[in-house]
Amino acid sequence: MHNQFINTHKIINIGDQSWQKADNNGLLNIAVQHGQAPFLQCENGHEFINMCSCSYLGLDVHPKIVQGAISAMEKHGTLLISTSRLRIHLSYIEEVESVLSDLVQAKSITTLSCGSASSGILPVLASGHLTGGIQPLMIFDKNCHFSMNHIKPVCGDETQVLTCAHNDVDFIESQCQKGGPVVYVADGAYSMGGHTPIKELLELQEKYGLYLYFDDSHSFSVIGETGAGFVRSHMDEVSERTIIVASLGKAFGATGGIVMMNEKTNLKLIERFGGPMGWSQSINVAAMGAIMASAEIHKSPELGQLQNKLRQNIKLFDNTINTVNADTPLPIRVVPIPSPEHAIECSKFIFDHGFYSSAVFFPIIARGTAGLRVMPRADLEAKDIERFNQVLNMAREQTFKGR
Ligand SMILES: *Cc1c(COP(=O)(O)O)cnc(C)c1O
Secondary structure, eight states, X not given: OOOSSOOHHHHXXXXXXXXXXXXXXXXXXXXXXXXXXXXXXXTTSOEEEETTOSOTTSXXXXXXXXXXXXXXXXXXXXXXXXXXXXXXXXHHHHHHHHHHHHHHTSEEEEESOHHHHHHHHHHHHHTTTTTTTSOOEEEEXXXXXXXXXXXXXXXXXXXXXXXXXXXXXXXXXXXXXXOSOEEEEEESBOTTSOBOXXXXXXXXXHHHOOEEEEEOTTTTTTSSTTSOOTTGGGOSSOOTTEEEEEESSSTTSSOSEEEEEOTTSOHHHHHHHOGGGSSSOOSOHHHHHHHHHHHHHHHSHHHXXXXXXXXXXXXXXXXXXXXTTTTSSSOOEEEEESSHHHHHHHXXXXXXXXXXOEEEETTTSOTTOEEEEEOOOTTSOHHHHHHHHHHHHHHHHHHHTTO
16 A cells, blocks of 8 residues: 555645746745855845744854864864764764763764654664564654654554644543553654644653654754753753754754764664664764864853844744744744745745745645745844845735735
8 A cells, every 4th residue: 555654746746836836936946155144145146134044043154163164174184984883983973972962961973964863763763672672653743844754654664653633742642541652753843833842742751651752953052051952951861762853954053963862772773773874974074073163152151142142033023923933932933825826926025125035835834825934043133134024024915915
């Protein structure tokens, strides 16, 4: 039987029309250079501010991080030992991982990307070898990021896999009550706004031994005293039944992924059987240098200052533009727009007026819905946010005029 867990054929049939429209409107594959901060500059000279950057703290252009990458390359004289890290690796990677572990107060390893961490770890979880030797029931949240969803069929070939409604704690509890091991797979902070009901889930872990797998890419660096993220900030320690992954290519301002776990988690199994985690590429030396430099920033007062600036800018946006997630400290907002066509029109208007806000539609969000995705950042000034809010409102008025 086909398409039990994913239906790429159908997704393309429905979703590609909208992508093509966005493409036709010049909203995809925009080639740029960095202009005077915070502007990006197109080849034809058009300048705009990217309102969809996941570099929420502006660290992607931090001189210390750029220099960290350069210095590490000069010192080690290579980008990569092209051998599975499981067999041979630069000792530098251990230094980097020890710094990260210290930063987030949990045993941590780096991965090529957050997506490759999930591709590697989820099948190992499905095998039952991390859940007491019994293949668990795996419940994926309906709004799980693509990077986890596309591993569903792999997990589903190994064990029972279910998809639950978004944040459906009651459903998860009802499955826990059946007695076998249950793994819940979810985002910590969701790509389209909002977050996981972490307190309730930790209660289920306490009560039933629920295993939790979180991808907290969108809150890493943004939340927590040292930037360990939304989920990590809600627990004293990462328990033996919890694994948290996150991208180091978003607010952290470097590249690669991080996996946070308990000292007792069977890391050896993950290293040996975690697919892309043990192939010939590990995180490269430039990335490691960038991570070390970013970790320094995360340990300094600069992190708190940037987090505060981000929160102020989020507030400035929320004060003018009302969205469902306006009450969260997380930076992602989706402004609802009635159809993909309207969203693309709005996005085009906004781009012409000096900002980029991405039109989102199926399969990024539910079929039949559309919107504009907006992410305020720490490296924008109040005047930038205020101007963006004006342009966004103009775009909405313009698009709906006479309809
Ligand atoms: C961006 C993102 C990823 C991908 O991160 P990479 O490090 O590029 O693989 C994975 N999960 C979520 C929730 C994301 O937002």
